[in-house]
Amino acid sequence: MSELQTFLTENRSKFEADLCELLKIPSVSTDSRYKADVRDAAAWLHRQFDQLGFETKIFETPGHPIVYAESPAVPGAPVALVYGHYDVQPPEPLEEWKSPPFEPTIRDGNIYARGATDDKGQMLTHVKSVEAWIKSVGKLPLQVKFLIEGEEEIGSEHLTPFIQEHDDLLECDVVVISDTSQFGPGQPAITYGLKGIAYYELKLFGPKQDLHSGTFGGAVTNPANTLSKMLSSLIDEKGKVQVPGFYDDVDPLTDEERNQFGSLDFSDADFMRSIGVEGLTGESGYSTLERRWTRPTFDINGITSGYQGEGAKTVLPAKASAKFSFRLVPHQDPAQLSESLKTHLEALVPPGIRMELIDFHGAPGFVVPLDSPYMTAAAAAIEKGFGRPPVFIREGGSIPIVTSFVEQLGVDVLLLGWGLNDDNTHSPNEKFCLADYHRGIKASAALWHTLSKITPNQA
């Protein structure tokens, strides 16, 4: 193992340079203006795998390409499948960035760029760790397959059928994903549950064009007024979602989990300071960690209507719209929610308004079992990379495809997050701590060793 450790130490600058190359490619999946860049990012990864001598292929989809690669088979050892994504969120608002989002810049030991942590930096730790094994030891101790997609940030629409159609190719014993966070700086974590999501856009149409609000107001239904009412009907002042049936399948929190979260070193005051607020609200009866990790939520993600320019304009807008999403917990069904949501909203539409509800994407939440040999192997590898054993947490984000891995491939999933909650994911000045990048590579390199000691099917 010592040649491997030496390789990791001696190649830190090269690993950082490789990350910079990938971060320079603006692979924004949701915006068609970046379509060619998204392809470039896929091609960059394909070259990485090709240079390692892996079998690798780019699969085209009606959306963005999927990159697949595999190292040679190792009989008797388990097969690990690394899943990650090379697409990123849009960088806007650009004026808030201290350095341009696609010109990676190192400040105070962090690399700043869109995708630095979500997910290019985290995903690349596994590519670099296999590179280290191949170039120092000569081969990996188990077969590692890679499935890196370009549509995670928009709901993984084309990966779901891909997994169904390629279950032979993707056959594995365990899935490894690094697209989550540590519990805090210096405290690594294994995430055993993520929330699901159901994302919508509500559009309301009123008069055929904007009107003078003095001449017409009070007699003509205002779409912006209606939108505010309809949105506020979705959640009450105690933080309870009001769509009928919403909580029917939600499991109550167990005492065991409550105690476990309570034992973690977390303070509301520090949390508030880190995000710059002086108070918190949420579903009554639950702590901040319980709300963030285990309870379903509702958030408006964007609202548009009427005059937004400088100064005042007395206008009754012709239309109003909002994008919003629910975060779901295990057993809540996004399709069922869509139906009850539509019925609930339709009943609130007043005369003079036409409603359209767009259902963007949905995915269920999940928790994975903690008592598997793969979890134990992952915990040992993390301790090796980070110098401290991980704590076990849940998180509130979503990785839509994970449920398909659990249900269709029937395998264990390891969510090993190297990021931090203050990495500014999806917001300006996204960053990744370079020390965590290297610790992640080291933990990943150790993981291939600890996993290889497990006899498959005994798990």
Ligand code: BES
């Ligand atoms: N890396 C995140 C998932 C995540 C976020 C896990 C926070 C744990 C904590 C992932 O890239 C992501 O942002 N997913 C989207 C999925 C959605 C667009 C379907 C999300 O959670 O909003």
Ligand code: ZN
């Ligand atoms: Zn993301």
